[in-house]
Amino acid sequence: MLVVAACGSNDEAESRYDGLAVPESQLKQVPDMVFSDTDGNDFHLAADTQGQVRLVYQMFTNCPDICGVQLAQLASVLNRPGAPANVAVLAVTVDPDRDTPEVLRAYLDQFSDDFVGLIPDSEQQLTDLQNALGALASIKIFETTTTETHQMASDGGDMDTDMDDTDMTAMDHGDVNYDIAHDARVFAYAPNGYGYAQYPHPTRQTQFDHDLPILAGIKPDAPAPAGL
């Protein structure tokens, strides 16, 4: 797994996290970006979630498998008694053409009313988010006789991944069929804004349950090494 290789410079035996621990040299802060939420209001990714663990996940509602599994895992863990309260799940659609606010809200409500649905206002904004996260670019693959590939963002950041960490989905959109391959990692940011861990598919509930209290316990004013 390239992701493991990329993140593996930390000695895993020493890692506090059951998920993929991000090495200190690759720590990133939660992107300071503004999206539209499912009520049509502006949502500041950093400012509106201050003091919380932010779990940023790229998804789309027509995704039949991995997105639903990851969101169901998060919902199950966060609904458990004793789960940390200061956790925000921020679900950013990679398919803003079809994921209208209503569609996205209805989809997320299947898992939790508390999940925040976010819609990029342009492909450029999605690309910027992916760059800021260090995520793979999402790719639309049109199913035509001559396969046409439309890459929504080109810079995968300094974090690489392989196909295990992407999600390919065939779907029917009117008369256009296309797949979307996207980075299926959950990017976890502690209350101090630093992204210490990531959770590719498959991640067990026990892993989330182990790591979330650690992340939630990091103070908002703690320096970056505090979470390592």
Add this chain to the structure above:
Amino acid sequence: MRFWCSALEVPWSWSWRAYPGVWAASLAIAVPYLVARRRARAMRPGPLGPSDAATERRQTWLFLSGVLAFWVASDWPLGVLGAGYLASAHMAQFMLYTLVAAPLLVLGTPEPMARRILAKLRLYRVMTRLTQPVCAGLVFNGCLVATHSPWAVDTLRANQFGSFVMDAVWLVSGVLVWLPICSPLTEHRLRAYPGKMVYLFLALGVVPAVPAGFLTFASFPLYATYELAPRFYGLDAAADQQTAGLIMKLGGIPIVWGTIVAMMMRWADESKNLSPLQPPSPR
């Protein structure tokens, strides 16, 4: 095309899939049985009496019902759901194999056929040992615990061969656990009804409650296979696992306790017939 049902990484769909291995296995059980029946009939010097003919018909139907239960448990859709999507379907399969298919196959096997099979395979002595109640109970429950461990489920369900092995182990251990109750060979059966009832209660009623409890009350999903599978109509992995535990704990009650009640009634009937207080027959 796939040979046997195993975990798939695609979303569940109701579109039918062919599993020729399941059909072949079902035929491999049913066809030799029917051929042996036919041969036995051809070799008989005269026609059967009415009661023997009724017994033969009953056994044939019981055996074929057992094959049908095996096929239903193994093939699409239950086989696919149990192999890769739902722990509850996996448990329903287990119950069908061990509590329905296995006893029906045993009840449908005539004594001469059982003796011929054991003689041909040179298994008579081994089976005499294995059908000792303690031995049969331990083997069955050992298989039960082993095949429901997270390691076994996640390893075996991931591929067709492993999934086939798991299903085969369930069927064979299911047959074994029923032999002390209803083996076609009288010498392999427990003779006294109280012994049979206690054996049935312990072997099929008590031990399965332990893994069932683990499944029902576990804090987290135990099986990665079902936890990480594409969701089936949005069913939560924990709820699915709890359902599996309940199926294991409660699903066997009608069969185990139904059998115990039937044995009690038969025991009472037989005791009445043997009672010295019974009034003498008119003749």
